[in-house]
Every structure is written in structure tokens, then in C-alpha cells.
Amino acid sequence: MTDETTVQPEQEVIEAQEAEQPTEQTEIDELRAQVAEYEALKAQLAEQEATQKAEILAQKVEQSGVKDFDKLQPFLDAAKLDGDALDELLGILQGMKPKPAPIGSATNGGSGEKTAQQIVLAEAEAKARRTGTVEDIAAFSGLKQKIKQFGGRR
Known part of the structure; x- marks a missing residue:
């Protein structure tokens, strides 16, 4: 038990x-x-x-x-x-404020500054190179043709 x-x-x-x-x-x-x-x-x-x-x-x-x-x-x-x-x-x-770029040139021969067309074209070219998008390249090309058509140099 x-x-x-x-x-x-x-x-x-x-x-x-x-x-x-x-x-x-x-x-x-x-x-x-x-x-x-x-x-x-x-x-x-x-x-x-x-x-x-x-x-x-x-x-x-x-x-x-x-x-x-x-x-x-x-x-x-x-x-x-x-x-x-x-x-x-x-x-x-x-x-900090960006310094504005001078637009145009002085009278009587100028001092070698870029014209307004050249500045706009250079900015468009820089943007097209920087971004590489088709729209920016096309805008640069169209601007270049327009300036060439109306007597601009480049």
C-alpha cells in the first residue's frame, strides 16, 4: 500500500x-x-x-x-x-541674395559684356547640359535657331 x-x-x-x-x-x-x-x-x-x-x-x-x-x-x-x-x-x-547678372551692353562699343541674347542662350545651354532632359535640349536648340534666324551670332 x-x-x-x-x-x-x-x-x-x-x-x-x-x-x-x-x-x-x-x-x-x-x-x-x-x-x-x-x-x-x-x-x-x-x-x-x-x-x-x-x-x-x-x-x-x-x-x-x-x-x-x-x-x-x-x-x-x-x-x-x-x-x-x-x-x-x-x-x-x-x-544671401544672388547677384543679378548684367543684361545688355554699354553703348559706343561696349566693354565686351555679353548681350541679353547671349546670356539667355548660355543659361539654356547650361541647363540642357546639367539636366540632360530632352525638353531642355530641345528648348536650347530652338532658342539657338531663333537667335540665328534673327541675326544673332553663335
Whole structure:
């Protein structure tokens, strides 16, 4: 009889261990789900912060009146552009204004400056070489023909 009583507690212990294993696995699964949810919320928060920062940047640039800032953005570290650094950059960009190219030539022989036609043609040629698009090349060619037709040199 003693043999039967020792078997019974061992069997109960085994059943109790088997019952604990699924609950431990369930707890682990719940914790993993919570971690995944936390990571998703963290990524969503980071995305919202980046979007908000980009909107603030665009608003400040628009208010400052700086043109073509989007061409400059690939060269800037957006993480470092906050608060005073952005204001300082926009102040510098506002102060920088391109020097206008002289158009036309002086009277009585001139000083060798380019004429307005030559300037426009040179700009069109530079754009066609830089971009290489068919439209820019066609525009340059058409402009060149028009200038040649009406007595321009080149």
C-alpha cells in the first residue's frame, strides 16, 4: 500500500507541473505581445515627432521667405536643425541674395559684356547640359535657331 500512496503524490506533482507550463507559456506570449505593442507605439511616436518637426521646419522656412530651401535640405542634418540653429541658418540664407547678372551692353562699343541674347542662350545651354532632359535640349536648340534666324551670332 505504501507503494500506491507514493505513486499518487508523484502523479499529482507531474500534473501540477504540466498545468504550470501552459500558464508560463501564456504569460510569456502575453509579455511578447506587450513588447510588440510597445515597439509599434514607439515607432508611431517617432514618426509623429518627425512629421511634426518637418511641418515646423516648413512653416519657419515659409515665414522667413527663403526660396528653394528644399534644394538645400538633402545636405542638412534634420536632427541638428532645431530651435536656434534653424533660426540662425534661415537668417544667413535671408542675408544671401544672388547677384543679378548684367543684361545688355554699354553703348559706343561696349566693354565686351555679353548681350541679353547671349546670356539667355548660355543659361539654356547650361541647363540642357546639367539636366540632360530632352525638353531642355530641345528648348536650347530652338532658342539657338531663333537667335540665328534673327541675326544673332553663335
